[in-house]
Amino acid sequence: MKLPASASIVILFGFVLLSLQLMSSATQESSELGEMYSWLLVINTLGSVILLGLVVVNAYSLVRELKKKEAGSKLTTRMVSLFVLLALAPAAIVFYFSVQFLHQGIDSWFNVEIDRAMDDALELSQSAMNQRMNWHIKQTKQMAEQLQHKSETLIALEVGSLWRESGALELAVFTNQGRILASSSINPSDILPHLPDEQIWLQLKQNKEYFAFDPGDNDEMLVRIIVAIEADQSRFLQVLYPIPVRVTDLADSIEFAFIRYQEMNFLRDSLKTSFSLILLLVLLLSMLAAIWVAFISIRNIVAPVRELVKGTQAVADGDYQQQLPVMSQDDLGFLVESFNQMTRRIARSRDETRAAGLEVENQRAYLETILANLTAGVISFDAAYFIRTANQAAYRILHIPVSHFVGQNLPALAGLHPELADVLTAIQSLLEKADDIWEQRIVFLGPNGRQELLCRGTPLFSQHGARTGAVVVFDDVTDLIQAQKNAAWGEVARRLAHEIKNPLTPIQLSAERLQHKLSKELQDGSAEFLQRGTRTIVQQVEAMKRMVDDFSEYARPSKKQVEKINLVDLIQQVTTLYLPSGITFAMAAASQHVIVEVDPVSIRQVLHNLIKNAQEATAEKCHITIKIGKVTRNNTDYVEVGLYDNGSGLNADQIETIFEPYVTSKSKGTGLGLAIVKKIVEEHGGVIWVDTSYNGGAGFLLQLPVFEFGTMHE
Amino acid sequence: MPSCAKRFSQSLFALCLALGSAPAWAGNYAARIEYAELQTEGDTATIASQIEYRLSPVAKVALDKGVPLTWDVVMELREPGWLWDSVAYRSKQRYRLQFHALLNQYAVQTPQNHSEMFLTLSAALHFMASVRDQQPIPAAVLQPGRYYQLAVRSEFNREALPIPLRPVAYLDHRWFLSSHWSLWPIQK
Structure with missing residues (x-):
């Protein structure tokens, strides 16, 4: 316990x-x-x-x-x-x-007076005692003289009377040999007298007499006096005198006080x-x-x-579960209780804040997920126009990794990616100028060719009206615009085919009939004129028919018969056809085994159109370099085929519109060749664009989804 | 064993050694047993011993100033053992020496409570020197065929001193008036 x-x-x-x-x-x-x-x-x-x-x-x-x-x-x-x-x-x-x-x-x-008084008192006592002693010595010596020269018998007779006269306690006569001759005592029971001990004998022999105070039996003080009776010291007389009790007491008292005083002083x-x-x-x-x-x-x-x-230290370190024991009910106990209450409240607030933070985080993750899955690119800016966030679609559209966005401003980003300088500068300019929601289409030449972005910007303001940043949402509408254009052109082509082709045959037939009927009736000069005229009509009608057929071809919905083929073999077959015409080919393929799932007829036409385009654009001997490689885009493998000629190349305006119908720099042709190429490629899930990085002539890059891409050794 | 505990035990041992050997460095003031013997008379025996008392100047002054000095003479018959000796017989006799200022004499109180007066200190000490055990030792105590030793010590009784003097008497070597234990073989 x-x-x-x-x-x-x-x-x-x-x-x-x-x-x-x-x-x-x-x-x-x-x-x-x-x-x-x-x-x-x-x-x-x-x-x-x-x-x-x-x-x-x-x-x-x-x-x-x-x-x-x-x-x-x-x-x-x-x-x-x-x-x-x-x-x-x-x-x-x-x-x-x-x-x-x-x-x-x-x-x-202690002082001198008391010292002296004590000494004097002792000396007085000693004097009194000595005086008594001297008187008893004198008395004893007188008794000894009376016994001198007497026989032992006479001594024995006189001892009694002497004892009575002296008032002593005891009186005894003994020889120097210690033999008792006679004695008398006040106490009848004392048969033998108190004989001297060895020491007294020693003194007796030296001094012939002895006197001293002796302690008695009952704390009484005695005076012992021994004197020689005879001159030859053959006999001694011993007398024991009592000291009165009063005197003894007084002497003892004085001695006790003196001794006590001396002892205390010491x-x-x-x-x-x-x-x-x-x-x-x-x-x-x-x-x-x-x-x-x-x-x-x-x-x-x-x-x-x-x-x-x-x-408190624990709370400062973030441990809000701290609860202290309340050891007393005083002020400190109250303080501890208050502390416990405070930590409980802090812990509750912390939990609530944590829950709220978690909710906010969930919301943010939810929003991020939505943003990430948006097809539109979303970029947010802070007040100084530095990028705070950007979603995956922004990367997909601009081809810049998200990590490059965050923390950069647009001019810096334009410096890092010169191919995007135009669009980024334009957005920056709009951001700085706009005080309200703005919308703008921005066309620029990206890494995949001409791109058109539909941008919508919203400046952000704080509660006090200060600008805190902005959000820009943009979408790549290139394909949409292209599709709209294609649809429009398709409609034009269909109408042309319908409205123009129908009258052409009667025109041709009528011209031929005129020729047939009138050539025999007219004179030579007129007949020849008619023949030239009808021939021109027929030729132009033929030309118009071909043109209309081309339009029909362009406008006609594709009827693909898809099969798996080796693209490398197909390219080699097509190029072989052009060898007699003097075109030289150089082919670099990362693999000889590139299986694509396409309509071989359509792809063959694509290759023909591209090679013809190169042939027509080259004044001198045509040389085409073909590069076949593999790229991965959006987790899908593509085969990338590059065709580079040594012709006059393309200027900036041409690059922007080259895949549109009726765009051609050549004297002949409908201008539908590359438009059809683009249409076919896109129908196969691929893309084609002008490789602007190539300066030796015109360069086209087309990508098609690949089914199987073998290794180099295959 | 921690070092501090080791140092403490060493210090304690040194202190015990110093206290145990105190009479050795007490100078010339410790009493000395000159001899001791077992005196047999018939069937009984008594122990006799001769002790030399040496008083330091301060002890003499104290005596003259009335401070009584007391010694206990301890006599033992010991039978030596392997680890320790067993005591077969033990006696203690107390002697008290005091100065009587009135009579200017020294009184020695014997173990029998009898006072002897002496004119000089040396006479009183001489009287105290001869000690004889008054109690006869029974014959049964000493068994034949065994070896005994006679041990004698005169022990100055500090506790009989006046109270203020006691602490000093334990610390001042001039008050170390006790003798060692003296061992004497018993003659057969």
Whole structure:
């Protein structure tokens, strides 16, 4: 069972007080505890040492806590220091003056007058005693003279009368051999007289007489006088005289007082030391016990503060689950309770904020997913027109990785990607100028040829009206515009075929009939004129028919018969047909095994159209380089076929419109060749564009979905 | 074993050694057992011993100032053992020496509570020097065929001193008036 701290402290102080009280009592001469004084001194000293050890251990522990900068250590140090200072200072002052007072008090017991009075009193007592002694010596010597030269018988007879006359306690005559000749005593039971011992005999032999005060049997004082009866010291007379009780008492009293005074005088320094030692022990025990208790109490007081500091540190580190034990119901307990309440509220707020953040994050992810799956590119800007976000469609349209967007502004991006400089500069200009929602079509020449973007910008404003950024949404409408154009051209072609082709046959037939009917009737000159005229009509009608057929071909919906073929073989077959016409080919294929799923007739036409286009664009000997490679776009593998001629090349205006119908730089031809090529390629899920990076002539790049692309060795 | 505990035990051992050997460095003031013997008379035996008392100047001054000095003469018959000796017989006799200022004499109180007066200190000490155990030792104590030793020590009783003098008497070597244990073989 563990005692509570307060009970332990009370018991400790009880022991300290009891021990000090016992030691204080033991210092009294009359006390029965006097025999225990040394043990009490040792016990109290040991107690002081143990308490000192406890204080030192506590102080050392506190110093370590201070070095480790543990919570509450500084407060504990300050409180303990304050307590020690406040307790020690008055205790030390009291101790100093107590010791001073004690020393002065002890010194005041002794002075010269008392010394002299004590000496005089003793001397007076000694004189009185000596006077009595001298009188008894004289009396004894007279009795010895009376017994001189007498026989042993006479001595025995006279001893009784002498004893009665002298008033002595005992009277005895003995020889120098110790043989008793006669004796007489006041006590009838004393058969034998009190004979002298060896020492007295020794003195007798030296001095021939002996006189001294002897202690009697019952604490009485006797005067023993022994004198020689005969000159030859053959016989001695011993008389024991009593000293009156009153005289003995007075003498004892004086002697006791004198001895006591002398003893105290002798012990003066020891007394001072002894009392100072006891005072010091009292001070040490009390102070050390108080300091130790102060350590315990202050630690108990500071404990909630320490817990609070730890708790605050934990909260600062983000641990809001911290709950501290409420150890007391005082102000500190209230503080701890408030802290617990605060952490609970913070934790609740944190959870709510976290939940809200999670919701926001989910919303953001949701929006991002939507944005990522939008076909339109979305780019957001901050107030300084630096790009904050961009979706995947922006990359797909502009062919710039998303990572290149974020954190850049448009002019910097234009510097990195010169092929997009026009569109980016245009967007930047619109962003800076526009104060409201704007919409603009921007045409530019991208890496895949001419592109047309439909851009819509929205500036963003804060609640205070300050511009915080902008959002630009753009879509690649190239294909849409192209489709619209194609549809329009298809309609034109269909109408042309319908409206023009129908009258052509009657015209031709009518012209031929005119020729047939009138050639025989007309004269030679007129007949020849008619023949030339009708031939011209027929030729032009034929030409118009061909033109209309071409239009029909362009406008006619495709009827593809798809099959898997090796594109490399197909290209080789087509190029072989042109070898007799003097065109030279150089082919570089990454693989000889490129299987595509296409309509071979249509693709063959594409190749024919492109080769013819190159042939017509080349004034001198035509040389065509064909490169076949594999690219991956939007997780789909494509075969990329590049056709590069050595002709006059294309200017910027031509590049923009070359795939449109009726666009040609040649004197003959309908201008539908490349339009048909583009149509066929797109019908096969591919793309074709002018490779603007090639300067040696005209270069076309077409991409078709590949079914199987073999390795180099295949 | 932690180093501090080791140092503490070493210090404690040194202190015990110093306290144990205190009479050795006490100078010339410790009493000395000159001889001791077992005197047999018929079936009984008594122990007799001769002790030399040497008082330090401060002890003499204290005596002359009225402070009584007390010695306990301890006599033992020991049977040596493997680890420790067993005590077969033990007696303690107390002698108290005091100065009577009135009579200017020294009084020696014997173990029989009888006071002997002496004119000089040397005479008193001489009287105290001869010690004879008054109690005869029964024959049954000494068993034949066994080896015994006679151990004598004169122990100055500091606790009989006045209280203020006691702490000093434990610390000041001039008050180390006790003798060592003296061992004497018993003559058969």
